[in-house]
Amino acid sequence: MRPIQMVDLKQQYQQIKAEVDAAIHEVLDTAAFINGKAVQDFNKSLEAYLQVKHVIPCANGTDALQIAMMALDLQPGDEVITPSFTYIATTEVVALLRLQPVFVEVDPQTFCIDPAAIEKAITPKTKAIVPVHLYGQAANMEAIMAIAEKYGIPVIEDNAQAIGSDYYYSDGRVQKTGTIGTIGCTSFFPSKNLGCYGDGGAICTNDDQLAAKMKMIANHGQKVRYYHEMVGCNSRLDSIQAAVLNVKLPRLDTYIAARRNAADFYDKAFAGNKKITTPYRAANNKHVFHQYTLLLEGVNRDGLHQFLAEKQIPSMIYYPVPAHRQQMFAAFGSGETHLEITDWLTERVISLPMHTELDEEQLNYITAQVLEYIHNH
Numbered sequence: 596m597r598p599i600q601m602v603d604l605k606q607q608y609q610q611i612k613a614e615v616d617a618a619i620h621e622v623l624d625t626a627a628f629i630n631g632k633a634v635q636d637f638n639k640s641l642e643a644y645l646q647v648k649h650v651i652p653c654a655n656g657t658d659a660l661q662i663a664m665m666a667l668d669l670q671p672g673d674e675v676i677t678p679s680f681t682y683i684a685t686t687e688v689v690a691l692l693r694l695q696p697v698f699v700e701v702d703p704q705t706f707c708i709d710p711a712a713i714e715k716a717i718t719p720k721t722k723a724i725v726p727v728h729l730y731g732q733a734a735n736m737e738a739i740m741a742i743a744e745k746y747g748i749p750v751i752e753d754n755a756q757a758i759g760s761d762y763y764y765s766d767g768r769v770q771k772t773g774t775i776g777t778i779g780c781t782s783f784f785p786s787k788n789l790g791c792y793g794d795g796g797a798i799c800t801n802d803d804q805l806a807a808k809m810k811m812i813a814n815h816g817q818k819v820r821y822y823h824e825m826v827g828c829n830s831r832l833d834s835i836q837a838a839v840l841n842v843k844l845p846r847l848d849t850y851i852a853a854r855r856n857a858a859d860f861y862d863k864a865f866a867g868n869k870k871i872t873t874p875y876r877a878a879n880n881k882h883v884f885h886q887y888t889l890l891l892e893g894v895n896r897d898g899l900h901q902f903l904a905e906k907q908i909p910s911m912i913y914y915p916v917p918a919h920r921q922q923m924f925a926a927f928g929s930g931e932t933h934l935e936i937t938d939w940l941t942e943r944v945i946s947l948p949m950h951t952e953l954d955e956e957q958l959n960y961i962t963a964q965v966l967e968y969i970h971n972h
């Protein structure tokens with residue numbers, strides 16, 4: 596059996612090596628390292644894939660979120676509603692811009708922000724809502740957009756874990772996640788569903804004005820070189836990363852299918868076990884399984900993690916400390932926040948290996964070991 600990785604990028608690279616190597620060498624040969632043809636090609640392909648008017652590439656997913664918030668003209672003290680049960684980047688940029696994070700509860704089934712909790716948290720100072728499509732499952736965007744429209748608040752989707760997912764509206768419309776809110780942000784960090792071989796990110800919007808502004812912000816606040824209209828930053832996707840993404844984007848749907856196959860295998864193996872809740876699959880979206888995350892009840896979770904490690908099976912706790920309990924936010928008064936569901940989930944989740952190259956032998960082994968531990972403890 597091949598060694599089991601949480602994410603097996605080496606194995607995936609072997610499948611596309613010739614194409615990736617050629618694409619990278621083309622960049623080397625032309626020396627167009629910044630904003631070269633590869634970047635422009637990728638931009639167009641991603642706009643077509645997502646069916647969105649504007650894609651603005653940038654240096655990473657965290658920058659994407661920061662640029663989105665800067666473009667909305669948020670002022671220090673403005674409130675931003677976000678889940679606490681997420682990767683730190685979502686909430687960190689809120690603090691970085693001296694905005695006030697307002698952490699709200701997630702849905703215990705989907706692990707994504709609870710629309711009812713959003714509405715309860717809205718005040719006159721609320722200036723943005725940031726849902727996160729956690730683990731590859733979309734938040735309830737239809738309900739979130741209805742609330743956002745009712746109160747006139749922009750929505751920034753954190754799509755870093757769900758690129759390629761389809762969202763199904765109740766009226767039958769289908770739209771890609773990350774293109775539903777006012778702005779969508781994503782990351783091409785190597786382990787993401789569409790990952791490059793370094794750092795990368797992108798911002799999407801259908802709003803022409805916001806697109807122009809975000810392009811400017813990502814480029815030192817300039818439209819015309821050396822004429823800086825506003826304070827921006829320096830955030831670029833480099834050509835070598837774009838060249839890798841040009842090879843991988845046409846395969847994204849195949850990669851998602853491979854992840855969903857692995858998830859189906861896991862689901863079947865764990866079905867009916869009273870101590871294990873397998874990932875919920877809401878009917879309103881296509882789960883793209885950035886992570887395959889179990890919810891354990893009456894199991895020593897850290898004991899299972901340790902047991903699996905001894906069997907050469909990596910597993911991860913995403914995330915061991917929710918944002919509202921991070922020291923980073925102490926100065927923002929987050930110690931006063933009580934999020935029972937978030938705390939409850941934090942103590943019970945465990946993510947199993949999930950990537951595009953898992954084979955049946957590996958999946959059999961992983962599921963057998965998980966079940967053995969749970970049976971004996």
Ligand SMILES: *Cc1c(COP(=O)(O)O)cnc(C)c1O
Nearest residue numbers: 655656657682684685755782784
């Ligand atoms: C990965 C990730 C980010 C940040 O992306 P980087 O490219 O690492 O900066 C933001 N939000 C979520 C939910 C993520 O998973």
